[in-house]
Amino acid sequence: MSEERDVSVVVREYSTVNEISGPLLFVQNVKGVGFGELVRIRTPAGEERRGQVLEVRSDLAVVQVFEGTSGLDVSSTSVRFMGETVKLAVSSDLLGRILDGSGNPIDGGPRIIPEDYSDVHGAPINPYARTYPREFIQTGVSAIDGMNTLVRGQKLPLFSGAGLPHNRVAAQVARQARVKGTGEPFATVFAAIGITADEARFFREDFEKQGAFEHVTMFINLADDPAIERILTPRMALTAAEYFAFKLDMHVLVILTDMTNYAEALREISAAREEVPGRRGYPGYLYTDLSTIYERAGRVHNAKGSITQMPILTMPHDDITHPIPNLTGYITEGQLIVDRGLHRKGIYPPIDVSPSLSRLMREGIGKERTRQDHREVSDQLYYAYAEGRAFRDLVAVVGEEALSARDKIYLKFSDDFERRFIGQGEYENREIEKTLDLGWDLLAALPESELKRVDPATIKQFHPKYRAGTGK
Amino acid sequence: MSEFKPGRIERVAGPVVVASNMLGARMYELVKVASTGLIGEIIRVEADRATIQVYEETTGIKPGEIVERTGSPLSVELGPGLMNQFFDGTQRPLPVLLDKGGAFIRRGISAAPLDRKKKWEFTPLVKKGDTVIGGDVLGEVPETVLVKHRILIPPNISGTLKSVVSKGSYTLEDPVAELETNRGMVKLYMMHSWPVRVPRPAREKVPSDTPLITGQRIIDFFFPISKGGTAAIPGDFGTGKTITQHQLAKWADAEVIVYVGCGERGNEMTEVLETFPELKDPRSGQPLMERTILVANTSNMPIAAREASMYTGVTLAEYFRDMGYNVALMADSTSRWAEALREVSGRLEEMPGEEGYPAYLASRLAQIYERAGRVKVIGSDSNKLGSVSIVGAVSPSGGDFSEPVTQNTLRIVKVFWALSKPLAERRHFPAIDWLSSYSLYLESLENWYRTHIGPEWSALRKDAMALLQRDEELREIVMLVGPDALSESQRVILEAARMIKEDFLIQSALHPVDSYCSPEKTFRLMSLIMKFYEKMKAGVGKGVSLQRALDLPVKEEIARAKIHPSQAFEELAKHIETNMEQQFQSLSTELLEKPAV
Ligand SMILES: Nc1ncnc2c1ncn2[C@@H]1O[C@H](COP(=O)(O)OP(=O)(O)OP(=O)(O)O)[C@@H](O)[C@H]1O
Ligand SMILES: [Mg+2]
Numbered sequence A: 001m002s003e004e005r006d007v008s009v010v011v012r013e014y015s016t017v018n019e020i021s022g023p024l025l026f027v028q029n030v031k032g033v034g035f036g037e038l039v040r041i042r043t044p045a046g047e048e049r050r051g052q053v054l055e056v057r058s059d060l061a062v063v064q065v066f067e068g069t070s071g072l073d074v075s076s077t078s079v080r081f082m083g084e085t086v087k088l089a090v091s092s093d094l095l096g097r098i099l100d101g102s103g104n105p106i107d108g109g110p111r112i113i114p115e116d117y118s119d120v121h122g123a124p125i126n127p128y129a130r131t132y133p134r135e136f137i138q139t140g141v142s143a144i145d146g147m148n149t150l151v152r153g154q155k156l157p158l159f160s161g162a163g164l165p166h167n168r169v170a171a172q173v174a175r176q177a178r179v180k181g182t183g184e185p186f187a188t189v190f191a192a193i194g195i196t197a198d199e200a201r202f203f204r205e206d207f208e209k210q211g212a213f214e215h216v217t218m219f220i221n222l223a224d225d226p227a228i229e230r231i232l233t234p235r236m237a238l239t240a241a242e243y244f245a246f247k248l249d250m251h252v253l254v255i256l257t258d259m260t261n262y263a264e265a266l267r268e269i270s271a272a273r274e275e276v277p278g279r280r281g282y283p284g285y286l287y288t289d290l291s292t293i294y295e296r297a298g299r300v301h302n303a304k305g306s307i308t309q310m311p312i313l314t315m316p317h318d319d320i321t322h323p324i325p326n327l328t329g330y331i332t333e334g335q336l337i338v339d340r341g342l343h344r345k346g347i348y349p350p351i352d353v354s355p356s357l358s359r360l361m362r363e364g365i366g367k368e369r370t371r372q373d374h375r376e377v378s379d380q381l382y383y384a385y386a387e388g389r390a391f392r393d394l395v396a397v398v399g400e401e402a403l404s405a406r407d408k409i410y411l412k413f414s415d416d417f418e419r420r421f422i423g424q425g426e427y428e429n430r431e432i433e434k435t436l437d438l439g440w441d442l443l444a445a446l447p448e449s450e451l452k453r454v455d456p457a458t459i460k461q462f463h464p465k466y467r468a469g470t471g472k
Numbered sequence B: 001m002s003e004f005k006p007g008r009i010e011r012v013a014g015p016v017v018v019a020s021n022m023l024g025a026r027m028y029e030l031v032k033v034a035s036t037g038l039i040g041e042i043i044r045v046e047a048d049r050a051t052i053q054v055y056e057e058t059t060g061i062k063p064g065e066i067v068e069r070t071g072s073p074l075s076v077e078l079g080p081g082l083m084n085q086f087f088d089g090t091q092r093p094l095p096v097l098l099d100k101g102g103a104f105i106r107r108g109i110s111a112a113p114l115d116r117k118k119k120w121e122f123t124p125l126v127k128k129g130d131t132v133i134g135g136d137v138l139g140e141v142p143e144t145v146l147v148k149h150r151i152l153i154p155p156n157i158s159g160t161l162k163s164v165v166s167k168g169s170y171t172l173e174d175p176v177a178e179l180e181t182n183r184g185m186v187k188l189y190m191m192h193s194w195p196v197r198v199p200r201p202a203r204e205k206v207p208s209d210t211p212l213i214t215g216q217r218i219i220d221f222f223f224p225i226s227k228g229g230t231a232a233i234p235g236d237f238g239t240g241k242t243i244t245q246h247q248l249a250k251w252a253d254a255e256v257i258v259y260v261g262c263g264e265r266g267n268e269m270t271e272v273l274e275t276f277p278e279l280k281d282p283r284s285g286q287p288l289m290e291r292t293i294l295v296a297n298t299s300n301m302p303i304a305a306r307e308a309s310m311y312t313g314v315t316l317a318e319y320f321r322d323m324g325y326n327v328a329l330m331a332d333s334t335s336r337w338a339e340a341l342r343e344v345s346g347r348l349e350e351m352p353g354e355e356g357y358p359a360y361l362a363s364r365l366a367q368i369y370e371r372a373g374r375v376k377v378i379g380s381d382s383n384k385l386g387s388v389s390i391v392g393a394v395s396p397s398g399g400d401f402s403e404p405v406t407q408n409t410l411r412i413v414k415v416f417w418a419l420s421k422p423l424a425e426r427r428h429f430p431a432i433d434w435l436s437s438y439s440l441y442l443e444s445l446e447n448w449y450r451t452h453i454g455p456e457w458s459a460l461r462k463d464a465m466a467l468l469q470r471d472e473e474l475r476e477i478v479m480l481v482g483p484d485a486l487s488e489s490q491r492v493i494l495e496a497a498r499m500i501k502e503d504f505l506i507q508s509a510l511h512p513v514d515s516y517c518s519p520e521k522t523f524r525l526m527s528l529i530m531k532f533y534e535k536m537k538a539g540v541g542k543g544v545s546l547q548r549a550l551d552l553p554v555k556e557e558i559a560r561a562k563i564h565p566s567q568a569f570e571e572l573a574k575h576i577e578t579n580m581e582q583q584f585q586s587l588s589t590e591l592l593e594k595p596a597v
Helices: A002-009 A166-176 A197-209 A233-247 A259-272 A286-294 A323-329 A340-344 A374-398 A405-422 A432-443 A456-462 A464-469 B094-101 B217-222 B241-251 B266-278 B303-322 B334-347 B361-370 B404-410 B421-425 B442-452 B457-481 B488-505 B519-542 B546-550 B553-561 B566-593
Strands: A012-014 A017-021 A024-028 A038-042 A048-057 A060-065 A078-081 A087-090 A097-100 A116-119 A158-160 A186-195 A216-222 A251-257 A306-314 A334-338 A351-358 B007-013 B016-020 B029-033 B038-046 B049-054 B066-073 B075-078 B120-124 B131-133 B137-142 B148-152 B158-164 B168-170 B177-181 B184-188 B192-195 B204-206 B230-234 B256-262 B292-297 B326-332 B373-376 B385-394
Touching: A038 A060, A087 A233, A116 A233, A158 A166, A158 A323, A166 A197, A166 A251, A166 A306, A166 A334, A186 A197, A186 A233, A186 A259, A197 A216, A216 A233, A233 A251, A233 A259, A233 A286, A233 A306, A251 A259, A259 A286, A259 A306, A259 A323, A286 A306, A286 A323, A286 B334, A306 A323, A323 A334, A340 A351, A351 A374, A374 A405, A374 A432, A374 B457, A405 A432, A432 A456, A432 A464, A456 A464, B016 B029, B029 B049, B038 B303, B049 B303, B075 B303, B217 B457, B217 B488, B217 B519, B230 B241, B230 B404, B241 B256, B241 B266, B241 B326, B241 B385, B256 B266, B256 B303, B256 B334, B266 B292, B292 B303, B303 B326, B303 B334, B303 B361, B303 B385, B334 B361, B334 B385, B334 B404, B361 B385, B361 B404, B385 B404, B442 B457, B457 B488, B457 B519, B488 B519, B488 B546, B488 B553, B519 B546, B519 B553, B519 B566, B546 B566, B553 B566
Parallel strands: A097 A216, A158 A306, A158 A334, A186 A216, A186 A251, A251 A306, B230 B385, B256 B292, B256 B326, B326 B385
Antiparallel strands: A012 A078, A017 A024, A024 A060, A038 A048, A038 A078, A048 A060, A048 B007, A087 A116, A334 A351, B007 B016, B007 B066, B016 B049, B029 B038, B029 B066, B038 B049, B075 B192, B120 B137, B120 B168, B131 B158, B137 B148, B158 B177, B177 B184, B204 B373, B373 B385
């Protein structure tokens, strides 16, 4: 008994690395090492790196090294087991700061005085403690507010592709997102996961330009930073976010970009461990692993704050069936699709509303939240847009002559919808009423008898024809 | 301290721990791991070594720490207090965990599944001197307004009652009877426990001739499931698995619902918790939560407990079946359960099968679904029936139905509701694909539908399905050569099929009225559409223009009929029929007066 207590207080240092494989170290003859504990590694050059225990046996520990294993050797590398898990020093001082992907400040600012140390892996929220998210967040972007409404506590990712303007969309959302009629404290936590320095700079400058940087915390792992650190970066960001939301009662928007790079890092570790791969070489536990990130969103009883997540991922080859977007879609509460076709047409933001979905929309809209006609307008817009797009396909086969007058109206509607409703300025912040009225203006081009998804009473109240009549 | 010598941990890899010095340990025995006493279950025994799956996070656990055996397998507590309760995968009550530990589930926290202090009104139904066997009803407790909890003699014991308490209120710790068995005197409580991996015994399985009415038109009309049946609902993300499962949990005419949220979202469980108490059971008018048990092991909760959650759920279902109830179990999602199997199998370094799933995936799935069925329950009353129906969601990766979990499930279940991504993208909900879905219960249920709903049920169903199939063929032609290629009578088919799709198949789960549709209304609504089709066909055959028929006001009335309440539907249907008669009549009269040119 006493022997066990002894080993747990003494920091144990070993230089018995006997194998290095990819990002992993195999350390022999260890004693009293705990699963998942934090490891500090001193390289032969005297530099310090961090790692985590992935597996322990009676005399062997498998350690993943966050900063990578290059430069390590079996003879002079030394490994210290710290007897605790990876933690982030949390504090309100984190706001306005820039940290690296492992949580060390890199902005030259003062030392962060910790108020607490939190395990970056968090703990699962008791589902009984959750409050269902239903508070409308106005992003000022019609494709989102009107058609795929975001609510506080939701996890709604952007599925995009290489070279598409997903960063601009996310930055616009971060700039404009507000809950109407409240001045409650808010924060944005941003995690750069293996993106380029240009992309990270774009976000930083955008936050700074708004003069709101004191509400922002950035965790930065760039493309040329260690890949395995990416396992930590989103968890660091979410640990900070949980502290802001559930200790400091703030409403937090978390942007994680690019989750594809995160999944690549996970795959690298899995390959090094020679695990049986699942689909396309990704580990079989990718779903579960991603869920331990995405489920760290929401609201809980007895805390005023909330965590809303907007992860960004670039779909390899724009393929939505690829395991990363696919498994993400299985966890998040909908998805916004950034579409190459719309982007080529010059439409910004190129959000394709048809395959996009906000699963929490229905609870977040309507009377007292947005406006009572919201559900019907968006249903009718969806229907009409889908109808118009179907005719586009048909025109491609049989030519426009084959279309009836009704069909042609829909065809034109779908073009106008893309240009005027979806399309908007990068700095244009549309009020929800404006978005809905715009929807009505477009629907007014259709014969009234076509508006079957809208109640006649709603038409009387909101259709421009009648609105004009009431002497507006 | 336990009576067994403790083992020593040798290896920790995620949820899997290997311990030595475990001679005598049995498969599926529960153990306490390390000084924190984390609960685990033995899943492999080799000589003196045991491999353990741990139901909580293993962070910080070290080789050398001890493992204590408990001598008993993972079991659930069965007794009053189950209804309207919310458990995790190993039956820890989540509300109690919240009280004890706050909004986040910390490690090592434990709580008794059933409340020991609460008093229940117990009415004995047996008396001193009675001879009883396992499954007999000892007494009753009005647990909720919807469920009378029958206190059962546990399976596998029998004897003569030496004493029975009188009617009154008791806690679960108070004995309510004493039973003289051939192995001695046994105290009986309102609660007993049962190992989750062992199916509760039944007298025999009997074929089912009654549908589980779900209130969902496409299911009840085209692809019904029987009471005691099995169904799978596979679909890519966002196609409506969860909403469909919620719909069944709300509206299915079962007496007890067990909803297992297995590796899915936390908010979806919250949604059930917040909405079910507000919704009224269409038959009794009572809040739906009063007949519901929730078991939730969300995706971010420990994966081994996710594996256990299915067994926990099925055992609870069987227990209420044994009381003579029809129980429906929803599992969302069986794919996440299969992934838990794969995860643990991978850590065991077992030989992987397809896509890394263990070779025993198929047999484990079959064992779960095999616990469904309509049975004669054990006990002295040899004619008492109960049933467990199981509906499993399947989440195929990449939306590809050829993957192992979908394929192995389809080999077992009798009903297949295939969700279609294109339908979901068109917001056609429920997005159940009518051409590839099937139910193998149609024949055995036919008689029920004939006698309870209408003798024309089967014929109507066949005609409607034929029409939908014809529609598909015609639409392919249109995509190839354009709409002009179709004759007027072929267009009639397209238009009728469109009515079936929009006015019948589309059923909004969110609409207060349309969410539930009685089977009578379902039947009447389809007869109206098919009648309209017949008239349209006849009219066009005689030279009436199709457009004129489509413009008849009665068509709009049919379109709006589905949002008319079930109770008052017959009246509306009669009214629509009269209008239909008159309006088509006037079209033909018009035709006689002004013959077409
Ligand atoms: N019957 C229905 N009526 C109305 N809307 C529906 C219906 N079924 C599905 N939907 C819509 O589809 C969305 C997705 O449904 P759901 O959450 O059930 O999908 P899922 O198949 O469970 O997805 P996942 O695999 O990601 O959990 C819902 O949020 C809702 O908008
Ligand atoms: Mg679901």
